[in-house]
Amino acid sequence: MHYFRPTSLADALAIRADHDVTVLAGGTDVYPVRTARRAWGDPAHKDVLDISAVTELRGISEEADHVRLGALTTWSALASAGLPPLFDGYVQAARAVGGVQVQNLGTLAGNIVTASPAGDGIPNLLALDAMVELASRAGTRTLPFAGFATGYRQTALRPDEIVTALILPKLTGARSTFLKLGARAYLVISIAMVAAVVATDAEDRITAVRIAVGACSAVAQRLTALEAALLGQPLGQAAGLVMAGHLAGLAPIDDVRATAAYRLAAAESLVRDALTDLAATAARRAA
């Protein structure tokens, strides 16, 4: 097994192009997978491309119309970056992943490349209308996150590509929230989760809204029917407008953590809770 640890993006991309590698950054997914396989006598491992020393992948920068998060940005770095209220939900997710040890290592890009249905960052990226920046030796391309996450643990990432950054567009006057449901306080895999972004006008009417639900389908989903129904409505009344039908596009499964029926009902409650939270924050700000 080869272990590559390049220090430049160009070198990393060359290795990525020429070898069949596991890309390693924070290690919070790579090591548990290795451990699980080894436990049942499967010690083989692909070559490893450790990108943690690639300086171009670091850093958080706030521009006029967007925030750029380098691929190596950790949950903890996101949480302490002092980003505007639009990103509150993503920050809440950062504080809800694993424990502090995992938050200090795990990267935002790793979360989307692993593409677990229960990935805590993912509904936020949908709600934020995030873009994913990908690089290969052939060049750089940018995909909307919705186009990046293609299925259960599947993404549009090509075998020669590396995620280099997340681009989060700003939305004037908007704020967000995130709710995670699990069976214990810390170190818990989500049963269901909701991320919501909302902007309102001076009369508290919703001018923009994006709501995404995670762990209730192979890939987290936006609730576009609900979003359409909420546009123009007073935020204070939004929670009351949520109907079961708005979640009809979700396709939760039964697993050891919960039943499908429960997930659907819980997601509906969480969506209302998220809207109630956002309305309460708005009221607090007004007060």
Place this chain on the structure above:
Amino acid sequence: MLDRPAFPTVSLIVNGTDRTVAADPFASLADTLREGLGLTGTKVGCDAGDCGACTVLMDGAQVCACLVATAQAEGRAITTIEAADPLIDRLRAAFLAAGAAQCGICTPGMIMAAADLLARNPSPTRREIEDGIGGVLCRCTGYIKIIEAIEAVARGANAFAPVAEAGAAVGARIARADGLPKVQGTDRFGADFAPEGALWLRAVRSPHARARFTLGNLAAVKAAHPGLEAILTASDIPGANSFGIFPTIKDQPVLAPGFVRYRGEAILALVGSRAAVEGIADAALPITWEVEPALIGVEAALAAGATPLHANIPDNVLTRGYLETGDVAEGHRLGAATAEGRFRTGFVEHAYIEPEAGYAIRVGDRIEVTACTQAAVMDQEEVARVVGISMAQVRIIPSACGGGFGGKLDVSIQPLIAVAAWLTKKPVRIVYSRTESMASTTKRHPSQIHALMSADAEGRFTAYEMTGDFNTGAYASWGPTVANRVPVHATGPYKVPHVRNATRAVHTNEVPAGAFRGFGVPQAALAGETLIDDLAERLGIDRWAIRRINAIDHGDRTPTGQILHASAGLPQCLDAVKAGYDTLMAEAAAHNAPGGRMARGVGVACMWYGCGNTSMSNPSKMRITLGRDGRLTFLNGAVDIGQGSSTVLLQIAADALGLPTAAFDFVVGDTDRTPDAGKTSASRQTFVSGNAAKLAGMDLRAKILALANAGPQARMSLDGDRLTVEDGEASRVIDLSVLGSEADAIVLAGEGEYDPPTTALDARGQGIPYATYGFAAQVAEVEVDRLLGTVKVTRILAAHDVGRAVNPTLTEGQIHGGIAQGLGLALMEEYLPGRTENLHDYLIPTAGDMPEITIHLVEDTEPEGPFGAKGVGEPALVATAPAILGAIRHAVGVRMTEVPVLPHRLWAAMQGREAAE
């Protein structure tokens, strides 16, 4: 090693010192710290970022060292528990004083997480502390004393545990006698040490629950892997290829002989260099499987025509337990109300944070096994049997034990490494992976209980009747113990005149179920306490009151016909929680009055638990020697698995002798040196070994007094090798340095042996199964989210009759930890073979899941106990889950009969109730 590739070097700064180490760049930092740099204070509990035991600081921020590639540590500053650091020193002292370290396996990780927290936030709130340590799992303490220790450091409080004077040790909150190495990271657990050049052993395990297999050409495999020293199969076992708890039921093979009965059963042992045994894929081994349909669950195993697991047990019923007193039909007739219920519980994993580990070494015609265990002498018997040698040829040296809870009573690694070391004549070590530990070692028995209970119009219980099937898995382990303990305890600690309890332990093709804190009693208590709540509701009697009416008391008769002459403190326990119960009930009523989504509820439950083995001789022997150097050596064979027996027994022995605890040195559980204290199980060490320790102390005292010709009231003191005995006006100084034999430098020795008085149970379960019982009443307060079905346990009031709290700090620690495990049983823990065999799918409570706990220690002196004491280890857990279920029912009106009450289960039950309305 020849097959070890040459690794590059990595330079890192460890605890302020530049270190360079050759290591696989992909090896985890935890592995490199431990195996490459010998810094074994950093523990590995899961190797997957799930438990936080390996928490270190990297450039000052806490990380799981098992998730960091060694290459990524290049140039980084790594701080481990071995660091010299003022903040870490304060945490060490506070952890020691508060009793925040029990077994100590999570302690290094916990201290590092706390150091990270306090360095960033010197005055954290309780919530911030929980956030800060939320990534480290502890299975012993319930986190309460850990949080208190961190709060003390944040306050700047001085952390000193009291030092007990001579004769004043019992009842004192002295620090753990074995605590310092635990907070320093120097305590040596099973994986922390092995002889230089030890071979590694990896067991190859069945991925199938039931299958036959044949092995191909293993010699070719060995030839192809030069690092392999041996591939062991069933036919290589030199002695009997079988082990088991009961002398008459040695049913479990060390290595399966061509047929496996559960997923996770060992079939081969690869012995060689670490790289070799870890590098061979199971798929590359010449194993041909013929999978057979497995019997999963007791229904399948009991179905007509089910294939037997064991030829000698055609119906798959390993054993039956039975108790009958009075006439249960008549008892139901006397009742004004009868409640009935069917209850289910699943497999529960012990989830000690230390996976099994240790090493064996052959010394001439003897074998020495150093490993984590709860039962050194039982290990000695099993190893002798499988190696085919006498017990005298086997030496067991327990390592520090990183949690047990019953799961380390059975042998696991011991036969494997003993056989391998015996055959290869080289030291052999093993470290189970988390998944291997979970998949292959024992669990709590899943249960299916059907029970009926009646009470008269005044609420007096008239009858209890239960049948219970306990899934004992593929092998017997402690199945008979569970089947026998449950009928005795199933009525709960109440006066019930008419009782019939019948149990079966049933074999299935699942992981063996064995001993787990309570031996079936927690499962039975869920049924009984729920039926009591049913009766209270039917009869319009308060739930606390109906328990108080029926609480067993001094002079009352148990269902086995035993009269409780003393130390039956359940009424006091119930009285101790009454005011709190009333307050919580009133608060819940006020909270719930306006309606709303968050419903509050209060539940109450009681328990009892017999200390010691059921109707069996279970002696303990202790020895104390006084050396020519004036040091006392306590030869204590009781294994301290974190619960604190080394400290408690020391306190008892010291007071019996009349010298301070500080004068003692320790030898714990080395079978070559310590007499047999029996196993650390059944809440027996404080009571049984405590009596032996007391007798040993008294014996030595009598010998000293005889030597000094002093009376029984004499006071003793030690100053170096000078022993002063003062008896009234007379005083005599004994120069120990000139006494005793040259050979062993021992001047005097005291010995004590104790076996609790019990009698056999007859065919109707009548007799005296235990010399004494622990009692408790617990009240739980919960908040239930009616929409999400989530339950937050907010408060627990726990009153425990412990006879005498020998060390109240340790007693409280047992209760906190028991409550945490009871909470886990009630709300989140469910082991599903092949599905929840890691610590992210199998959930145990974290620091953020614990309620506020108020403990009332009731000391209804046990005259048979040492200084009045009896056990608390298992009693701590039993009442919690039923109290939580009662509180959920009080909050939202649904009667849960299956645990864990995961959110989706409670939600479904609430939906069902709404539909019914």
